[in-house]
Amino acid sequence: MTQVEAKEFRELCAACGIAVTHQRQVLFEVLKSTPGHPSPEEVYSSVKKQIPSISLATVYKNIRLFLNSGIFREVSLHHGSLRVEMNRRPHHHLVCTVCKSISDIDEEELGPMRSPGKLPGGFFAERFSIDVLGRCAACQQIPPDGDEPDDLN
Amino acid sequence: MTQVEAKEFRELCAACGIAVTHQRQVLFEVLKSTPGHPSPEEVYSSVKKQIPSISLATVYKNIRLFLNSGIFREVSLHHGSLRVEMNRRPHHHLVCTVCKSISDIDEEELGPMRSPGKLPGGFFAERFSIDVLGRCAACQQIPPDGDEPDDLN
C-alpha cells in the first residue's frame, strides 16, 4: 500500500499544486485508513504514533488544506454554530454551497421518500433528513468558489 | 398572536414540566417568528430588543432547554467538531440518535434518488446528502434518551 498509495498521494498533490511532505503523507494515510469520521483530536493521536513531534495545529492546517483542495470533504456543510429547527412540518434543507445559506423545502415539494424501517446492517431508520447541496437562485451567476454574497438566513 | 401563542407556549411548558418565564416566552416567540435558522447570537440580539437586560447565557441555556424538551430540534445532529469525509463513493449517513455515531451507507443500498436539476424557488440541486436518523443495532434495546453506549464511529 505504501507504494501505490504514496504514488496516488503524490499525484493528488501535484494536481492540487500543494507540496508533498512527510507529515501530509502520514496524515493522508491515517485519514484514508481510519473507518468512520474521526475528530481532529483522534486523527492527531493516530498520526502522533508515527510522527511523535507533530503538532495539533499542523493536523488542523493540513486537514483544512485537504478540504480546500477538494481531496476530502467535510461531513457536514452546515454552519459551525448551533442552529435551531423551528419548522414543525416535515421538510428538508437547501444548502447553498456558495453563500452557505440554508433554507427549507417541504417534504412534498422534494418528492417521494422511502419509509422508515430496517436497513442493511440492522440500523432502524426513523426519519430522513435530506440536505440538497447546490446553488441558490442568487448564487447561480457566480463561478464556483466566490465567497462574497452574504445571503445569511 | 400573543393570546394564542402564549397559550400554546404555556401548554408546551406544562407538558414538558418546565417553568414559564417572561424570558422564555419572548425567546420562544422570537424563534418561532424568525425565518431560516438564526445563530444564537442573532437570536440574542432580537430578544434583547424586548428584554435589554437578558444575557447571552440565558439564551443558550433556554435554547438548550427547548431542544432537550423536544420543543425544537437542532438543524444538524452531527458532532460538534470537524469531521472529514474520506469515503469517495456516493454514500449517505446513518446517524444514531442514541449514541450519536455516524456510519456510511452506499447510495445504492439506500435506494433510488432523484436527480440533480432545478427545484422550486430556483435552487439548482447538484447533489443530495441524506442523513438517516434512527438507532444503530447496538442501541435498539435502550429506551429513548439513555446516553451510555460509547459506540464511537
Add this chain to the structure above:
DNA sequence: TTGACAGACGATAATAATTATCGTCTCCTG
C-alpha cells in the same frame, strides 16, 4: 558547495462558540 528564498513546521497565542458556576432575585407555599 554556498546563499537565499519559499513554503512547511511546531509552539503558542488568540478567537469563537458554548457551557458551568455562583451569588442574587423572584415567586410560590405554607
Add this chain to the structure above:
DNA sequence: CAGGAGACGATAATTATTATCGTCTGTCAA
C-alpha cells in the same frame, strides 16, 4: 412573612479552531 426552588445575569472556564511567528529544510542559481 419566612423558606426554598428554580431562574437570571455576570462572568469564568472549556472546547474547538485558527492565526502568528520564529525556525528549519529543501531547492535552485551562481
